[in-house]
Each structure stands twice: as C-alpha cells, then as structure tokens.
Amino acid sequence: MIEARGLTKRYGKTLAVNDLSFTVQPGRVTGFLGPNGAGKSTTMRMMLGLDNPTAGVALIDGKHYRELHHPLRQIGALLDAKWVHPNRSAYAHLRWMAVSNKIPTRRVDEVLDLVGLTAVAKKRAGGFSLGMSQRLGIAGALLGDPGILLFDEPVNGLDPEGILWIRKFMHRLADEGRTVLVSSHLLSEMSLTAQELVVIGRGRLIAQRSTEDFIHAATENTVKVRSPQVSKLRDALAGTNAAMRDDADALIVSGVDAAQIGEIAAANQVVLHELSPQRGSLEEAFMQLTGDSVEYRTELAESVDQMVDVNR
Amino acid sequence: MTLLAVERIKLFSTRSPWWCMALALGLMVGFAGLVSASASNPGQVSVPVSQFGFSFALAVILVLATLSVTTEYRFNTIKTTFQAVPSRTSALLAKTIVVAFTAGVLGLVAAFGSLGIASLIQPNADMALNSEADWRQIAGTGLVTLFAAVVAVSVGILIRQTAGAVSILLAYSLVAENLVQLIPSVGADIHKWLPFNVAYRFLTGNPERAVDFQGPGSSTSTLPPWAALAYFAGFSVVMLVIAIVVAKRRDA
Ligand SMILES: Nc1ncnc2c1ncn2[C@@H]1O[C@H](COP(=O)(O)OP(=O)(O)OP(=O)(O)O)[C@@H](O)[C@H]1O
Numbered sequence: 001m002i003e004a005r006g007l008t009k010r011y012g013k014t015l016a017v018n019d020l021s022f023t024v025q026p027g028r029v030t031g032f033l034g035p036n037g038a039g040k041s042t043t044m045r046m047m048l049g050l051d052n053p054t055a056g057v058a059l060i061d062g063k064h065y066r067e068l069h070h071p072l073r074q075i076g077a078l079l080d081a082k083w084v085h086p087n088r089s090a091y092a093h094l095r096w097m098a099v100s101n102k103i104p105t106r107r108v109d110e111v112l113d114l115v116g117l118t119a120v121a122k123k124r125a126g127g128f129s130l131g132m133s134q135r136l137g138i139a140g141a142l143l144g145d146p147g148i149l150l151f152d153e154p155v156n157g158l159d160p161e162g163i164l165w166i167r168k169f170m171h172r173l174a175d176e177g178r179t180v181l182v183s184s185h186l187l188s189e190m191s192l193t194a195q196e197l198v199v200i201g202r203g204r205l206i207a208q209r210s211t212e213d214f215i216h217a218a219t220e221n222t223v224k225v226r227s228p229q230v231s232k233l234r235d236a237l238a239g240t241n242a243a244m245r246d247d248a249d250a251l252i253v254s255g256v257d258a259a260q261i262g263e264i265a266a267a268n269q270v271v272l273h274e275l276s277p278q279r280g281s282l283e284e285a286f287m288q289l290t291g292d293s294v295e296y297r298t299e300l301a302e303s304v305d306q307m308v309d310v311n312r
Numbered sequence: 313m314t315l316l317a318v319e320r321i322k323l324f325s326t327r328s329p330w331w332c333m334a335l336a337l338g339l340m341v342g343f344a345g346l347v348s349a350s351a352s353n354p355g356q357v358s359v360p361v362s363q364f365g366f367s368f369a370l371a372v373i374l375v376l377a378t379l380s381v382t383t384e385y386r387f388n389t390i391k392t393t394f395q396a397v398p399s400r401t402s403a404l405l406a407k408t409i410v411v412a413f414t415a416g417v418l419g420l421v422a423a424f425g426s427l428g429i430a431s432l433i434q435p436n437a438d439m440a441l442n443s444e445a446d447w448r449q450i451a452g453t454g455l456v457t458l459f460a461a462v463v464a465v466s467v468g469i470l471i472r473q474t475a476g477a478v479s480i481l482l483a484y485s486l487v488a489e490n491l492v493q494l495i496p497s498v499g500a501d502i503h504k505w506l507p508f509n510v511a512y513r514f515l516t517g518n519p520e521r522a523v524d525f526q527g528p529g530s531s532t533s534t535l536p537p538w539a540a541l542a543y544f545a546g547f548s549v550v551m552l553v554i555a556i557v558v559a560k561r562r563d564a
Pocket residue numbers: 011014015016034035036037038039040041042043185295
C-alpha cells in the first residue's frame with residue numbers, strides 16, 4: 001500500500017504538489033491522472049525518496065522510503081525510461097541494480113526474458129528504441145519482484161502494440177495482488193487500464209474513486225435531436241429544465257432524456273429526424289473537471305488576449 | 313562490500329573510464345620515455361625526471377573521477393542509484409572508495425611504469441630507489457592520485473555537470489594555484505598552503521631541505537612530506553563531507 005499524507009512540494013515559486021492525500025490499494029491498478037504539469041512525476045519522486053517533500057509524507061507499507069531495507073524488493077518503479085547510461089549494456093544496468101539489493105543475478109535473466117529483451121541484453125542501452133527502453137525500465141522495476149509498482153506515463157510514445165502489451169502487463173501485476181500505480185494524462189487510456197483513479201490538477205486532489213464512478217459522474221449525458229422544426233421544438237423544450245445548444249444542423253439537449261424529448265415533440269406535433277442519446281467524451285469530461293487546474297491554459301489565454309490587444 | 317561491488321560494476325561497465333586509464337598511463341609513461349630518450353647523457357635522467365609526466369596523468373585522473381559522478385547526474389542513473397540505495401551517504405561513500413582506489417592503483421602503476429621505461433631507455437642512469445625520498449616519489453604517487461580522486465568526486469557531486477566540474481578542477485589544479493603566487497606580498501604565503509601545491513611537496517620534498525626540488529612537480533610548501541600528505545588527505549575528506557551533506561539535502 002502507498003499512502004500520501006498532506007504531500008506538498010514547492011520549487012521556488014512553483015507549488016508543484018499541494019497538500020495531496022490519497023492511498024493506493026493492492027490488487028488493482030490505480031490510475032494517477034492529471035494534465036501536464038499537475039504534479040504526478042513530482043509526487044512519484046517524493047514517494048521514492050528522490051525529492052524531499054516541503055511538507056507531508058509518502059509512506060510505503062507504512063514506512064518512509066529511506067527506511068526500507070532492500071527497497072527494490074518492496075517497490076519497483078519506472079519513472080523515466082531514459083534513466084540509463086547509454087553506453088552500458090541492458091544486462092550490466094540490471095546487474096548492478098540486482099547486486100545493490102542482494103537479488104540473485106539469475107533474476108536479471110528472468111526479467112530480461114519476461115520483457116523480451118534477452119536477445120539484446122548485451123547491447124548498449126543507448127541504441128534502444130523507445131519501446132525497448134520502456135521494456136528495460138519495466139524489467140528494472142520488476143527486478144526485485146516487488147509488491148508495489150510505480151509507473152510514470154509508461155505508454156508515452158509507444159505504438160498500439162506496445163500500449164496493449166503494457167496494459168495487459170499492469171492487469172497481470174494487479175491480479176497477482178500487487179499494488180500498481182500508473183500515471184497518465186489521458187483519461188481514455190486510464191479508463192482501459194485502471195480500476196481506481198486518483199485525479200489531480202495543479203498539485204491538488206480532485207477525486208479519488210473507482211474509474212466507473214468517475215466516468216459516470218464526469219460525463220454529461222446529452223441527446224442529439226434533428227428536426228425540420230427546430231425553433232418549434234426549442235420553444236416546447238424551453239418550458240422544461242433542458243439546456244440546449246446548436247451543433248451544425250442538430251440540437252444538443254441535456255437535462256432531459258430522449259424519452260421525454262420524444263414525448264414533448266409528439267405533444268407539440270414536431271417532426272423529428274433524429275433522436276439519439278449521446279455519451280459525453282471522456283476527454284471532454286476530464287478537461288471540464290481539471291479545467292481551471294490546467295497550468296498553461298490561463299497563461300495561454302492571457303498571452304492571446306495580449307496579442308489581440310496589441311493588434312487593436 | 314555489496315555497495316563497493318555495485319560501484320565497481322558501474323565504473324567498469326562503460327568505456328570512458330578505460331579510455332581515461334589508458335590515457336593517463338600512456339601520457340605518464342610516454343613522457344618518461346620521451347624525456348629519457350632525449351637526454352644527452354645518463355646523468356640527466358634520474359628518479360624525479362622519470363616522473364616528468366605526472367601532472368598530465370593527474371589531470372586525466374581528475375577527469376576520470378569527475379566523470380564517474382557527473383555522468384550519473386547527466387544520465388539520471390544517480391536517481392536509480394538512490395532508489396536502490398536510499399542512504400545517500402553509503403552510496404556516495406562506496407562510489408568514492410571505488411574511484412579513489414582505482415585512481416590510486418592507476419597512479420602507482422603509472423609511476424612504476426615511468427620509472428621502468430626510463431631505466432630501460434637509459435640503463436646506465438641511476439634509477440635505484442635507495443632513499444626514503446625516492447620511494448616516496450614513486451610509490452607515493454598512488455596516495456596522491458587516490459586523494460586527488462576524492463577531491464574530484466566531491467567536486468563532481470557538488471557541481472553535477474561534467475563541463476563545469478572538469479573545468480573547475482583542471483583550471484584550479486593546473487593554473488589557479490600557480491597564479492595565486494602573483495598576488496603581491498601575500499601570494500607566495502597563500503600558495504604554500506594550497507592543496508595541490510602541498511600534495512606535490514609530499515612527492516618531491518626532501519626532509520633535509522625546506523624547498524629543494526626544481527622542475528615539474530616542485531612545491532613551495534615547507535611542510536614535512538608526510539604532514540603534507542596528511543594535509544592534502546584532510547582537504548579531500550573535508551570536500552567529501554561537504555559534498556555528501558549537500559547531496560543529502562538536495563533533491564536527487
Ligand atoms: N525539479 C524541478 N524544479 C522546478 N520545477 C519543477 C521541477 N520538477 C517539476 N517542476 C514543476 O512542478 C510542476 C509539476 O511538474 P510534474 O513534472 O510533477 O508534472 P506532471 O504531472 O508529471 O506533468 P507531465 O504530465 O507533463 O509529466 C510543473 O509546474 C513543473 O514545471
């Protein structure tokens with residue numbers, strides 16, 4: 001289990017992580033979701049004792065990272081696949097890690113086999129493709145057969161095959177009863193990978209709940225209506241608590257369901273050409289939720305405003 | 313012991329340390345060969361003369377030791393290291409020991425190699441090690457390179473960037489210490505106590521005289537040789553302590 005309690009990190013003027021508290025339970029994949037710059041990587045570095053928190057603690061099975069005896073046997077992590085010396089072979093890279101935590105060297109061959117890198121084990125890691133580097137990173141994380149695993153954006157830059165491979169891998173690890181925390185800035189990806197979500201924005205916790213609940217609550221249900229008598233339908237719907245907006249030649253209605261709209265249309269003798277319930281897109285929902293917490297958006301908006309002012 | 317093995321694997325599983333070692337050895341032995349071959353008579357070649365290339369070898373050894381740390385920061389393997397060994401003191405200490413020991417052995421081999429090549433080229437020169445000062449000059453080289461490596465590792469930990477750390481070390485040890493002598497009135501007195509100058513005193517100083525040896529590696533320090541070594545070793549340890557304290561406080 002991983003526990004963050006009031007975790008806070010300040011870099012100069014930037015408050016990267018702000019009073020963040022959440023827990024990560026074993027036996028399922030927990031998605032750590034947030035837009036770019038939300039503080040996911042920073043939080044993970046603090047969990048591993050690499051960055052010192054400004055306030056708060058991150059506990060690994062109830063202990064500080066630096067109190068762990070052979071940490072690689074308890075918690076494996078892949079924060080960045082490029083954290084390898086380019087002129088060192090994959091085998092040598094894993095070997096020094098194994099020796100440092102008294103892990104038998106035969107385990108190095110095992111994990112290389114597991115991620116499918118046996119054939120290139122003696123090649124220099126600098127020549128690896130992104131997918132291979134990612135696999136080497138995963139091999140390093142699995143080296144000590146740890147009960148807890150952290151992965152920071154493991155599918156970034158991978159092709160669909162690689163993404164599928166990693167997703168299945170995560171599920172297998174969780175099914176084995178391990179604690180798995182995977183970060184991502186894509187809700188669509190997390191909806192397929194994670195059973196539980198910890199959502200952050202601007203360093204703050206936005207929600208921690210099951211993926212299903214989160215998506216259900218976050219996505220707005222709308223109904224798409226097309227009719228040759230749009231204005232008549234509008235008037236009829238105006239009396240209800242429906243919200244409407246135009247989308248090309250269609251009307252997007254929210255607040256009332258398709259059945260109600262059909263009945264209202266019938267009662268008012270409005271012809272309908274289409275009446276289809278829509279599920280709001282995940283990404284839209286996510287942007288809505290983290291909207292005011294996206295770091296760069298405000299700055300971007302401001303600079304656009306300035307440019308407009310200048311042009312006037 | 314485990315951590316020493318880890319650092320040994322890390323140091324020798326990339327190519328640059330091997331290149332540095334070959335270069336240091338080649339430079340020092342090469343200079344010894346050059347100097348003794350160009351001497352017009354055997355009387356011009358002696359034990360100190362065979363060590364002519366030492367300052368070049370030392371420069372390369374400083375680079376080797378610095379790289380062992382700065383490349384870890386450059387490629388972020390320092391993070392993986394601290395992840396595997398959360399006690400930064402133990403991890404950095406182990407690295408320092410392995411690098412310093414390597415530098416020490418390298419210095420020793422280079423010194424004896426230089427002596428050997430010189431006596432091979434000038435068989436009639438007096439190359440016998442028949443005084444404490446002679447032995448100190450040759451065998452002591454290993455001790456100086458050992459502590460110099462500790463200084464370089466410390467600077468590497470503090471600066472973290474290869475270019476910065478290497479330039480500081482080379483500019484300081486090769487140029488800055490000597491320039492201090494140009495400061496009016498106090499320059500010479502300060503120079504006497506600067507660490508690399510003092511380290512040379514250990515190698516070339518003769519206890520019978522205050523300042524005797526002239527030529528490459530001459531020192532203006534007036535300390536007894538072993539006190540000079542203790543001074544240099546103390547300096548390296550202070551640097552290491554500062555570096556480790558800073559590394560523990562900083563984010564990896
Ligand atoms: N070492 C550092 N020094 C200064 N600022 C930092 C440092 N690391 C992160 N930050 C800042 O902290 C904030 C959070 O960054 P972090 O990398 O944790 O976000 P993230 O959620 O991982 O983003 P991404 O999805 O882009 O990886 C950002 O504003 C970033 O600029």
